[in-house]
Amino acid sequence: MSSSSTPFTICLWMNDTAEEAAKHYTSIFKDSRIIETTHYPGAGEEVHGHKAGSVMTVVIELNGQRFMLLNGGPNFKPNEAVSLMVMCKDQEEIDYYWDKLGEGGDPSNRACGWTKDKYGFSWQITPQKMGDVWTKGDKEAVNRSMDAMMGMQKLDMEGLQKAYDGK
Numbered sequence: 001m002s003s004s005s006t007p008f009t010i011c012l013w014m015n016d017t018a019e020e021a022a023k024h025y026t027s028i029f030k031d032s033r034i035i036e037t038t039h040y041p042g043a044g045e046e047v048h049g050h051k052a053g054s055v056m057t058v059v060i061e062l063n064g065q066r067f068m069l070l071n072g073g074p075n076f077k078p079n080e081a082v083s084l085m086v087m088c089k090d091q092e093e094i095d096y097y098w099d100k101l102g103e104g105g106d107p108s109n110r111a112c113g114w115t116k117d118k119y120g121f122s123w124q125i126t127p128q129k130m131g132d133v134w135t136k137g138d139k140e141a142v143n144r145s146m147d148a149m150m151g152m153q154k155l156d157m158e159g160l161q162k163a164y165d166g167k
Contacts, residue, residue, distance in 0.1 A: 009059070009066040010084075012121065013076045018069035021119050022058040025067075028100040035059040035066070049073060083114065083122035090127075091157045098125045098154045113155040127157050133164055141166065 014021055019037070026032040036059045042052035050056065050071065058069045086101075088094045094113075102110065104118035113125050134142050141164045148163035149155065 007066065009068050011068045011070055012119075013072045013078070014069050014119065015074045015077075016054075016071045017119060018058045018071045019055050021069050022060045024118075025062055026060055028097070029062040031064065032060065032062045035061055078120040078122070080109075080114075080116075080122050083124050085124040085126055087126055087128045094125050094127060094155055094157065097123070101125070110153040112149050112152065115154075125155065127155060127160070129157075130155075130160065133160075137164065 012021075022034050022037075026034055037055060038057045040048060040050040040052055040054050040056045045052060050073070055071055057071070060067050060069065086093075086097045088097060098115055101117050101123045102115035106116040106120075109116040109122070114122055115125060116122050130145075133145060137145075144166060145160050145164040148160055152159065
């Protein structure tokens with residue numbers, strides 16, 4: 001089987017908030033842009049239920065990853081079965097993305113570095129180095145840092161490191 005180098009685009013089903021969400025997300029991620037906007041045609045209105053000329057999709061790029069925001073209506077809602085992970089180099093980035101993406105979201109739905117945004121999508125705001133720590137560290141240290149993480153909402157890199165080090 002041959003491998004494909006064709007990139008893929010993640011499609012996020014929105015309830016008529018695609019334009020607003022595109023502006024919101026591209027204001028948060030420094031390396032981002034709105035690529036294109038499409039509109040519903042007159043054909044198929046009885047099926048898709050949207051007025052001709054209303055926004056159908058907005059394609060955006062966030063840090064090199066493309067997303068299509070689809071104004072699909074209220075039929076499907078986002079849930080925690082799918083989340084978007086932002087790998088952060090330091091605590092400053094964790095704080096920034098946690099605050100910006102969680103603003104206006106569901107504060108009751110925050111744990112272990114996860115936050116839910118105002119559109120209902122879950123984001124994991126994660127330190128890059130934790131992947132190495134948890135896969136290459138000794139079991140006791142990994143368990144200590146995992147226990148510490150379970151008690152956190154926004155992840156605290158210093159606290160995770162201290163737990164890992166047994167301090």
